[in-house]
Amino acid sequence: MATAEFLATIPPWAALAPRELAAIAESFTERTVPSATAVFRKGEALEGLFIIVSGQVQIVDPANPGETISLLGPRNTFGERGLIVDGLAQASAIALSDVTLLMLPADDFRRLLERGEEFYAFFARRRAARPAVKTLAETQVAALMSAPPRTVPPEMPIAEAAAILRDERISSLLVVEAGALRGIVTVRDMAARVVAERLDPSRPVAGIMTHDPTTLPADALGSDVLHMMMERGISHVPVAGVSGLAGIVSKTDLTRFQAETSADLIGDLASAPDIEGLAIVADRIPKLLVQLVGAGNRHEVVTRLITDVADTVTRRLLRMAEAELGPPPVPYLWLACGSQGRREQTGTSDQDNCLILSDAMAPGDDVYFAALATFVSDGLHRCGYVYCPGEMMATNPKWRQPLAVWRRYFAGWIAKPDPMAQMLASVMFDLRPIGGEVSLYEGLQGETLEAASRNSIFVAHMVSNSLKHAPPLNLLRGLATLRSGEHRNHLDMKLNGVVPIVDLGRIYALRGRLTAVNTRARLEAAVAAGVVSERGGHDLIDAYDLVAQMRLEHQARQARRGDRPDNFMAPTVLSEFERSHLRNAFVVVRQMQAAATQGHGVM
The missing domain is CATH 1.20.120 (Four Helix Bundle (Hemerythrin (Met), subunit A))
Structure with a gap:
C-alpha cells in the first residue's frame, strides 16, 4: 500500500485533502527495526514522528523497570510527546517483533503543527490523554506489592514472629496453613494485642492474627488497594496470584503515588455516621470529576474511580441498614447493574440494582429484605443516585428474589426472547456483586453466558x-x-x-x-x-x-x-x-x- 493510501486510513491524516496528504506522504521514510531493538531510548533526541505499519512496539520507562506504559500495534503513532515537549524521547520504544515504521522527520512534524490549531489539538489531546507515567489508578498491584510474602505457621510463638518482624524490618506476616492463607499479623497487632494486653509471648501467633484477611488479585489496580484500606481501616492487603499468594501491599508501598483525592473521598464515606453525612461527602463527586478529567486521566480511569465511590456509598448503606434492622435472616448479595455494574459511572447516574437471596429463606424473610432494600435505595437517592425510572431496583419485589428464581429468570429470557426479555437480559448481563455473600453469584454468570450463546435466536x-x-x-x-x-x-x-x-x-x-x-x-x-x-x-x-x-x-x-x-x-x-x-x-x-x-x- 502506498504511503498516502495508508495515512488516509488513520487520524489525523485522514482529515486532510488528497492533494495535501500526497504532499505530506512524500516526507515520510520507511524503516525496518529488528525484534528486541530500540527504536529510540529515553533522553535521546527524536528523529521524528513514527507510525507503525506492521509489528508491535513496547513503550517503557527505564526508571520503572518492567513497567509497560503502552503496547502499540499497526496504525498507532508514537514519539509526538517528546517532539512537542523538548525534542527528547520521554520514554523508550522497543520493537517486540520485526517492525516496519513510517517516520516523519522532526522538522516536518513541527511545520505540520504550525499549519493550524486543529492539527496541533489532535496531538495535544493525545499527549494529555496518555500520561507518560502511570498514576496509581492505572498501576496494577503486581507492580506495587512486596514479593515474595513472608509467611509463618499459625502455631509459631508470638515472640518468634515479633523477632522476624524486627530482624527483617517488615511490618506484617501472613499466617499460612496447608498452603492456605489463614490470617495476617502486623506490627500494630504486636503493640495493641500483645504488649497492651500483656499477653504471654509464648502463645501461638494464631491468637492475635486477623482471621481470613481480604485479598486482591494481581491484576487489581493500585486504587483498589488504597480504597480498600481507607474503607476498612487496614494498612496491609495480601495479593493472590494464580498459584497462591503472590505478595502483599502496604500503605508504605503506595506513598509514591498521588491518588489522595479519590481515596480521601472513599475514607470519608466509609466513616460517615449517617445518611446525611454520606450525602454531604457525595456532594464532592462533581469536584472529583473535574479534578480527574483536568489531570488528563483517561475515561476508563475516571469512570472506575467515580464508580468506586458509588460502591463505597452502597456498602456503607448496607452496613447502616443491618445496624438498624439487625442481622439478615439468610445470606444475601446486593448487585449493581447498568453503568455501576460495568464500572462506567460518570457525573450523572441513576441507580440500577437487585438482590439475590439464599434459597434457604423462609416466606416471612422478605419483610427484612424489603426494608433493607428501601433503606439502601432511599440512601442512594439522597446521595445523588436517583431512583431508576424503570424501577430496576431491589425495592421492586421482582428484583429481590432467591437464587433459584434468578436462574429461572435468565432461563426464561433466553428461551423466549421477546422485547421485554431482551431489555431485561441486556441490563442483567451487566451484573456485578457489591456487598454480601458473593458465592450466591458464583456460577450464575457462566451458566447464563453458556446457555445464551448456544441459542442463536436469542443472540x-x-x-x-x-x-x-x-x-x-x-x-x-x-x-x-x-x-x-x-x-x-x-x-x-x-x-x-x-x-x-x-x-x-x-x-x-x-x-x-x-x-x-x-x-x-x-x-x-x-x-x-x-x-x-x-x-x-x-x-x-x-x-x-x-x-x-x-x-x-x-x-x-x-x-x-x-x-x-x-x-x-x-x-x-x-x-x-x-x-x-x-x-x-x-x-x-x-x-x-x-x-x-x-x-x-x-x-
Whole structure:
C-alpha cells in the first residue's frame, strides 16, 4: 500500500485533502527495526514522528523497570510527546517483533503543527490523554506489592514472629496453613494485642492474627488497594496470584503515588455516621470529576474511580441498614447493574440494582429484605443516585428474589426472547456483586453466558435490540442533533454515543462467553478471543475512547461552571477538527453494528 493510501486510513491524516496528504506522504521514510531493538531510548533526541505499519512496539520507562506504559500495534503513532515537549524521547520504544515504521522527520512534524490549531489539538489531546507515567489508578498491584510474602505457621510463638518482624524490618506476616492463607499479623497487632494486653509471648501467633484477611488479585489496580484500606481501616492487603499468594501491599508501598483525592473521598464515606453525612461527602463527586478529567486521566480511569465511590456509598448503606434492622435472616448479595455494574459511572447516574437471596429463606424473610432494600435505595437517592425510572431496583419485589428464581429468570429470557426479555437480559448481563455473600453469584454468570450463546435466536434478538440505539449520523454522515425538546440541537452522548458501543460489547461478550463486564474490557477481550476482527475491534475501541472522553469532558465543563452534569452536548463547543473525528467515530460504530448483524438473521 502506498504511503498516502495508508495515512488516509488513520487520524489525523485522514482529515486532510488528497492533494495535501500526497504532499505530506512524500516526507515520510520507511524503516525496518529488528525484534528486541530500540527504536529510540529515553533522553535521546527524536528523529521524528513514527507510525507503525506492521509489528508491535513496547513503550517503557527505564526508571520503572518492567513497567509497560503502552503496547502499540499497526496504525498507532508514537514519539509526538517528546517532539512537542523538548525534542527528547520521554520514554523508550522497543520493537517486540520485526517492525516496519513510517517516520516523519522532526522538522516536518513541527511545520505540520504550525499549519493550524486543529492539527496541533489532535496531538495535544493525545499527549494529555496518555500520561507518560502511570498514576496509581492505572498501576496494577503486581507492580506495587512486596514479593515474595513472608509467611509463618499459625502455631509459631508470638515472640518468634515479633523477632522476624524486627530482624527483617517488615511490618506484617501472613499466617499460612496447608498452603492456605489463614490470617495476617502486623506490627500494630504486636503493640495493641500483645504488649497492651500483656499477653504471654509464648502463645501461638494464631491468637492475635486477623482471621481470613481480604485479598486482591494481581491484576487489581493500585486504587483498589488504597480504597480498600481507607474503607476498612487496614494498612496491609495480601495479593493472590494464580498459584497462591503472590505478595502483599502496604500503605508504605503506595506513598509514591498521588491518588489522595479519590481515596480521601472513599475514607470519608466509609466513616460517615449517617445518611446525611454520606450525602454531604457525595456532594464532592462533581469536584472529583473535574479534578480527574483536568489531570488528563483517561475515561476508563475516571469512570472506575467515580464508580468506586458509588460502591463505597452502597456498602456503607448496607452496613447502616443491618445496624438498624439487625442481622439478615439468610445470606444475601446486593448487585449493581447498568453503568455501576460495568464500572462506567460518570457525573450523572441513576441507580440500577437487585438482590439475590439464599434459597434457604423462609416466606416471612422478605419483610427484612424489603426494608433493607428501601433503606439502601432511599440512601442512594439522597446521595445523588436517583431512583431508576424503570424501577430496576431491589425495592421492586421482582428484583429481590432467591437464587433459584434468578436462574429461572435468565432461563426464561433466553428461551423466549421477546422485547421485554431482551431489555431485561441486556441490563442483567451487566451484573456485578457489591456487598454480601458473593458465592450466591458464583456460577450464575457462566451458566447464563453458556446457555445464551448456544441459542442463536436469542443472540439474533439481542443484536436486533442493540440496533435500536443508533449513532447520531444523518444520511450524509453528518452529525444529527436532537430536533426538538429541551435539548434541541444537542447530541445525546449517552443514548446515541456510548450506549451503541456498550451494546456491541455486550453482544461480543455473549458470543464469546466472555466474563468481563466493563465495556472496554469486553472489547479488548473480544479482539483477543477472535470474536471480532483485530482491525474492526481496535477501530471500535478507538471510537469508544473518543466518544467516552468527549462525554466526560463535557460533564467536567458543566461541573466546573457549577451546573449539574448531563449527557447533552452541543457540537458547537467542539472545533471542526474534533467534530470531524467524532463523525468518524460514529461511522465506525455504524459499520460495526452492521457487521454484528451478519449471519444472525436479525429481525
